[in-house]
Amino acid sequence: MSAGFHIVVCGSLVPDPLQTLEPIRGPQGPGLKNEMMLPAILDPWAGHALFEAANLAASGGKVWLLSMGPKAKLQQVMMSVAQKAPFELVVLDGPAGGFTDAHFTARALAEAIEGIAGLDRSRLLLFGGWQSASRGAGSTLQMVGERLGVLDQFQGVDEIRVQDDGAFVVKERVEGGGYLVSRCAGPPAVLGWATGNLPEPPNNPQLGMANMRLIMPALQRAEPVPAEPGGLSFASVELPKARRETRLVKDLPPAEVAADILAWIKS
Amino acid sequence: MEKVLFLAHNEEGGGLSRACLEALSAARDLAQGLGAELAVGLFGGEVSGAAEAIGGCGAACFLAAAGPVFASSRYASDAAACEALCRASGAGLVVAAADSRLSRVLPGVAQRLGGRIDTHLTGLWVKDGSPAAARWFYRQRMVAEFTRSERPWLMSVESGCFEAFDGPGAVEPEPVAVDLSEACKRTEVLGLETPSADEQTIRPDAELLFVAGAGWTKKQADGRTHVKEAEGLILDFLNRTKASLGSSKSLVDISGEGHEVISYLTHLHQVGQTGATPRHPKGLAACCHGEEPHVVGWRFIGERRAINLDAGCGWAQGKADVLYVADAFEVLARLNELLARA
Amino acid sequence: MSASPGSRDQEMERQSMDADIVCVGFGPATAGFLTTLCRGLAEAGAAAESAVMPGMPPQVLCYERAEDIGFGVSGVVTRARGIRASFPDLDLSRIPMAAEVGSEKVVYLLDPVGASRRSPALRLIERLIPRGRKDHAFELPWIPSFLRKEPGLVLSLGQFCQWVGGQVMASGLAQIWPGVPVAGPLFADGRVSGVRLADQGVDRQGRPEAGHMPGMDLRAALTVVGDGPVGPVGRAIDERLGLPAGHHRREWAVGMKMVVDLPEDCPLEPGAVLHTLGYPEPEIFGFLYVYPENTASLGIFVPSWFDNPARTAYRYLQHWMLHPYLWRYLKGGRLRSWGAKSLQESGRAGEPFLVGDGYARIGEGSGSTNVLTGSGVDEAWTTGVQLAEAVLELMAEKRPFSAENLERTYVARRRASWVEAGARRAAKARDGFQRGVLSGLVGMALAGLSGGALNWPGRSRRPHERIPSLEDYCRGLIPAEDLAALRRECAAKGAALHDAVMDRLGWPEIPFDGRLLVSHQDALLLGGKVQAPAGYADHVVFKDPSVCAACGTRTCVEACSGQAITPGPEGGAPLFDREKCVHCGACLWNCSQADPDDPEASNIEFRAGAGGLHSAEN
CATH class of the missing domain: 3.50.50.60 (FAD/NAD(P)-binding domain)
Known part of the structure; x- marks a missing residue:
């Protein structure tokens, strides 16, 4: 019985994972060197959340994707994301970097959700990644949830099973490769997704075309959200320096390599 | 004057987890460095055992939000308990472990208190009379040191970064009343699903992390794949050494692509850029290849060794202590033989 | 349909x-x-x-x-006549890595290691170049107008x-x-x-799955x-x-390029353009364009008329960078991006x-x-x-x-x-290269200076008609039995031959520094960020595996820009690894075997494929 869900997926862009990242200090605080030139993707865990949302809403309901990031970069990323799942885009033209305070992001997102026309908060499922690949804090969604008064929250979610009575069972990752299984009476709820169980959907050009009719206007409408300095101040941001002296062991028979490794394991 | 609250929940058996004991050390050090008062806030089903386990920590007060309703890890009740403990303590600085239960609830608590939160700290100290912290950004690619002026400031610390506190003592925590509305009970915890000991391949407390790379499923010199053989060799090795299993992203992705797969591998095993960055004293990587973004999977591993056919392998060069240029299939087979004899 | x-x-x-x-x-x-x-x-x-x-x-x-x-x-230098016509008020500061061409040089590189293959005629001409130069290079005093790009732009095309x-x-x-x-x-x-x-x-064969x-x-x-x-x-x-x-469409080249953070003390100014010829082999041309913020795009072109069946652009690129004339600018630099692309060189x-x-x-x-x-x-x-x-x-x-x-x-x-x-x-300007480098260069000069009226004729041959066997290419340099031994060693390792052959021909080992000089695989990851999404078929297909099985040359393996094509088991077609392919398309024209049904085509099919490079800096 997912017909009624109104799912808002919070997710922004992060650098494509294989890019070389280097911190720099700018007037607004730390950032990444060549940040605007780095190819970007939708934050992977938020991406999983979006696919799960689309899957849930396939039999009814609606999905919004709420993204805060530089408008030009978001436009680019949307050309890939738009082909994956049906959604309506809500854009905030603001910072998407990892050094932005989660508190600031949460406030901006919560205000944007409050402004979504047609959103029924009693049917709200607030989705997102359980952490971003930039800040990696795992705190924004909970704060957005609190601002919206949502008391049922789950993090590290890999599965949601909706039951006939509108309740749903959620599996959250816990220590040691296990899951905490909970049953929630129904929306509203916050779900911070881990990987989930769905594969990445194929690129669907028709979907892309349909999404695009709303994406471009949403991008054009996007209001700038200026960063606020707040009380967070960075003393330094550095790449790890330690480079190990790697001892190369070549031309040793496998049995001797095995013996060497065993001695090391036992040491 | 600053006041530091150490916030924790009890374990199933009644005590505190190692992660929480480590966080207590971080909180104590911070309080000491600031000349601040330390308070302890405990929540859970029954917290007296937990309180006694740390009774000697020197805290000025022990607060507790306990009872059956707080026994299970549920956001709404946990948030209410933590909020009450924080308010009762009056602390401006709150330190807790970044375990799954606290990581889920602390940001919401910070919001309720009108405070701020920083999570997954790997360092916490006092600099110029103020707290300073370190944490990693961009999936463990870069580390930052920072401070903040807002209070209350909630902080969660990563496991493996501080010594676990050891100092039991008799103590009777002071109960704190928690206003728990019916709305907080809409979620019912059904239980834990944990892999059986035999199926267990993620072992956070293991001495050794074994990282399997995509090379295990690639065609070998004979032009064929040997995935079943790889599966047997790896599992045998894990069972004999009780090592924890991690896997590169590419290997996990392959498993999801309908190729011949290593059957027991899931996304939970993934280490690196979009996976975990576990902490173990030793790590052995085999058939992994990759550069910076992938290698973060073993950034927090103490001693590192790798087996790879490519001497120039980016996973190992400059990042491992020893690189064995060898066929991992053969080495693991011999290693398992030796382990069987040992 | x-x-x-x-x-x-x-x-x-x-x-x-x-x-x-x-x-x-x-x-x-x-x-x-x-x-x-x-x-x-x-x-x-x-x-x-x-x-x-x-x-x-x-x-x-x-x-x-x-x-x-x-x-x-790619990185490009262009006169930008058409581009400027579209953007008359072009503000280069809005385009990252763009600069006006500031200076332009054509440099002839001598061989400082003695391993390249130079014809007697070329050696004779090189004797005329003043000796004793530490940088083993000769800057041409004059650049013919048809080669000049000033006033123009250097751009990252990405x-x-x-x-x-x-x-x-x-x-x-x-x-x-x-x-x-x-x-x-x-x-x-x-x-x-x-x-x-x-x-x-x-799946990889194109059969439906999940x-x-x-x-x-x-x-x-x-x-x-x-x-x-x-x-x-x-x-x-x-x-x-x-x-x-x-x-x-018989003339091709593969351009292999890098974007490099130049060392801090590099004296090259934004907009500086270097064209090189002569080294690492006379057939290989090079370029270096300097972008703002001490960054450069550089690389080489390896043409289809370079008759080396073990032509590896990657190894040659490294030797080119290590040439003293260039290395003085590059030493201490860092690889930012890397890639490769086929160029259609048949022109009109x-x-x-x-x-x-x-x-x-x-x-x-x-x-x-x-x-x-x-x-x-x-x-x-x-x-x-x-x-x-x-x-x-x-x-x-x-x-x-x-x-x-x-x-x-x-x-x-x-x-x-x-x-x-x-x-x-330009129609016939490059015909001379069919006969050799010198005739090619003279032909280009003739065509350029005469406005196309003159040229050095040369009959175009299909790539598979040109590529000699490795034995022929190495005749007189590597004894047949040594070559056979190299073949056996590389086959046992499942590796391409080019490194072993180049080592044997006297090319020095590359001193990997983990920054700019990195292994080919690290260039894929560190520079190209190469990846492939799941769910697509292999786009490189060996049409008739029996033709591959009988092929002793396997230039496809040697020339593969991403080491995506490997020798594979004896008696079969090479193996293709989609996750390493940079989609340069060089395999299409580096195949030494003709399509049994179409003499203009080779035995390799290059289809539509997903994935590849993930860098927009090239």
């Missing part, structure tokens, strides 16, 4: 969609096309109406194979394409969809009626083919229609039928590259602009995109333009 390459009958229903114009590939040509078209459509306003969605503006779609705009293209693409999309009048490989053209009633996208949710989605058919009144020289749509049209009489001789009913060809795949001036981007851009002007004209006249109308509007514009004039001057 016909099935497209790589397609097969599907049980699942194939979707189809109608558009007004569908473009294939977003390189400089399509960028020029869409920039001009969108401006024209914006000016036309409501007067320009979609035929498939009445009341809406024309539906213009562009599908790009790579996973983002500007992935996998960044330029992103800049243009962003504006095109923001106009709302065209959509550019990256990550969507186009399998091939659709033909109906003798005309190109659109394109078919690549199947998704298939998440199967047959590639959609996109039907459009006009298909704009801008998918480059190895693009599957352009090549499928060529296969079906053939090339105009006397035309061929490789021009296909530019238009037909329902389609038009633009850019490099349309033979627009000027092989005398070594300029392709500006020409490609301009052909796109010309087509857009033609399309706007036909739309205004409400005339169909027939061969005749496109000929009258697009082809006529092109023929009357500087692009065509330049192409004619």
